[in-house]
Amino acid sequence: MKFTEDHEWLVADGDVITVGITQHASEQLGDVVFVELPELETQVAKGDEIVVIESVKAASDITAPLDGEIVEVNEALVNKPALVNEDPTGDAWFFKIKVEDPTSIDDFLTEDEYKDHIGE
Amino acid sequence: MMDGVSNPKALPLAALHAELGAKFVPFAGWSMPVQYGLGVMGEHNWTRAHAGLFDVSHMGQVLLPGDADAALEALVPVDVLGLAEGRQRYGFFTNDTGGVLDDLMIARAPDGLFLVVNAACRDADISHLRAHVEGVHVVTNRALLALQGPEAEAVLAALIPDAAAMRFMDSQRHGWAGAELWISRSGYTGEDGFEISLPEAAADAFARAVLADDRVEPIGLGARDSLRLEAGLPLYGQEMTPDISPVEAGQAWAIGKVRRDGGDRAGGFPGAEEILGHIANGAPRRRVGLRPEGRAPMRAGVEVFTSEDAHTPIGTVTSGGFGPSVGGPVALALIDAATPPDARLFGEVRGKRLAVTQTPLPFTPHDYNR
Numbered sequence: 371m372k373f374t375e376d377h378e379w380l381v382a383d384g385d386v387i388t389v390g391i392t393q394h395a396s397e398q399l400g401d402v403v404f405v406e407l408p409e410l411e412t413q414v415a416k417g418d419e420i421v422v423i424e425s426v427k428a429a430s431d432i433t434a435p436l437d438g439e440i441v442e443v444n445e446a447l448v449n450k451p452a453l454v455n456e457d458p459t460g461d462a463w464f465f466k467i468k469v470e471d472p473t474s475i476d477d478f479l480t481e482d483e484y485k486d487h488i489g490e
Numbered sequence: 491m492m493d494g495v496s497n498p499k500a501l502p503l504a505a506l507h508a509e510l511g512a513k514f515v516p517f518a519g520w521s522m523p524v525q526y527g528l529g530v531m532g533e534h535n536w537t538r539a540h541a542g543l544f545d546v547s548h549m550g551q552v553l554l555p556g557d558a559d560a561a562l563e564a565l566v567p568v569d570v571l572g573l574a575e576g577r578q579r580y581g582f583f584t585n586d587t588g589g590v591l592d593d594l595m596i597a598r599a600p601d602g603l604f605l606v607v608n609a610a611c612r613d614a615d616i617s618h619l620r621a622h623v624e625g626v627h628v629v630t631n632r633a634l635l636a637l638q639g640p641e642a643e644a645v646l647a648a649l650i651p652d653a654a655a656m657r658f659m660d661s662q663r664h665g666w667a668g669a670e671l672w673i674s675r676s677g678y679t680g681e682d683g684f685e686i687s688l689p690e691a692a693a694d695a696f697a698r699a700v701l702a703d704d705r706v707e708p709i710g711l712g713a714r715d716s717l718r719l720e721a722g723l724p725l726y727g728q729e730m731t732p733d734i735s736p737v738e739a740g741q742a743w744a745i746g747k748v749r750r751d752g753g754d755r756a757g758g759f760p761g762a763e764e765i766l767g768h769i770a771n772g773a774p775r776r777r778v779g780l781r782p783e784g785r786a787p788m789r790a791g792v793e794v795f796t797s798e799d800a801h802t803p804i805g806t807v808t809s810g811g812f813g814p815s816v817g818g819p820v821a822l823a824l825i826d827a828a829t830p831p832d833a834r835l836f837g838e839v840r841g842k843r844l845a846v847t848q849t850p851l852p853f854t855p856h857d858y859n860r
Contacts, residue, residue, distance in 0.1 A: 400525070400529055400530055400531075400712075401529055401530060401531040401532075401812075403531075403785070403787065403812035403819075404785045404786050404787055404812070404819070406786065422786075422840065424786065424787050424812070426529075426530040426531055426712060426716060426811065426812050426814075427530065427712065429787075429789070448785070451785075
C-alpha cells in the first residue's frame, strides 16, 4: 500500500490502482454523510477533483493521484457514506483507475513516510 | 474579534473539556469544544435520546436593574413590562432599518432583568445597552451550561429536585452545594432542557456531578449546530442579520401584541415602522425549511432557483448540512416571499441544480415541557 500527501491510499493490481482515504483522513473528516463518485470510463488527469466527500463538518475532495481511466467505482459508498468511517482502508475504497505506467505508484509515500507526514 | 481568532480566550472549564477529549476550535474569540469522543453525529443522537451537557460560557450574561424595563423596551420589540417574575422571553435588538443586531433571552429575576446574548455580539450589545439603559451590569464571573435532551429533567432533578417542576421558559434561582444557580427551562436544541448560569468557582464541580450521571455526555459546538438546525432555530449571523427583518426570519411570534399596531405600547423600538409594516403588509422575503431530495448537503451560500434553468436566484441557503435525526440533508433558506409555498425548488451545488422540497419547520418536532 502506498500513500499520497493528500491522505489517499493506493493499492496496485497490475495496471489497475484502487484508491481510498486513510484512517487519519476519515478521522479528521468526522462522520461522512455524502459521497459523489466519478463516472465510469472517464479519462482523468492527475490532480483532477473527482470525488466529493461531505462530512457533518464540511465538504472536501479526492483528487486523481495519476492520469488514467476510471474503471470501477464503489457504489456502496453512495448508499452508505458511513462506510468511510467504519472501514476506510478496506470496504470503503472509492474508485479503481487504470493507468499507463503502474510503476509510477512507486513514487508515492511508504507507510512510514506517510506516518511521518501526519506526525505520527 | 480578529484578536480573538489569533489568541482565543479559554473557557472556565477548558481543563475539564480537555480531560473529556474535546477537540477545540476558535469561535467568536473563544477556544470552544467542537466535539468529544462520540463525534458530531453521535453527540447529536445522544442528545435527542438522553441528555447532553453543553458549555456555552462564551455567551454574554448581563443584569439590568428593576427599573430598566421601559429603557429595554426601547431597544427590543418584546413585551418586557409584561414579563412576570420567574419567566423568560426570547427577543432581539433591532436596528433603524428593521434588521436585527442580536437575539437574546430576557429573564425576570427577583432584582431585575437577566439577559443572555451571543458571544460574537457581546461587546457591541453591551455598548448598545450602556448607551440606552442605566445600570447595566456585565456578569463576568459566571459560567453558563446547557443540559438538553429528554432525560435532562431526571438528571437535573437528581441534583436539584425543585428543577423538575419548572415549565418551558421558567427562570428560577436554586441552590446547589452553596452556589446560586440561575436556571431557565430552555435551550437551543428543540429538546426539553435547562440553561444554567452558575459561579465559575462552582462550575467544575457541578459539571462533573452532571457528567457522573450515565445518561449524560458532553456535547460540542458541532452537534449544537446540527441540533438547532433540525429544530429550525435561527442562528444570529446566518438566519438573522442587520439586513434581515425578524418577520422575514420567521421570528414575528416573539414580537409582543402590546408592541404591535393597536397595542398599548405599539412601536417605540428601532426599525418599528419597517418591522410592523412587514407584519401588516407582508415581508419581501421569508425563511423556509428545505429538504434536498438527494443526499448532497446544501450549505450556507447555496443559491436557490425556481427551476433547473432559471437565470436569477430567488434566495439563498442561510444554514444547511446533514440532519442526523432526519437522516438526510436539511437547510434553512431566505427566499422571495412571492414563491408559492408548495413550489419545488432547486439549489445549485457545484454547478448542478438539485431539487429541494419546501418543508414546514421544525424538521424535528420540538419536545418542550410547556
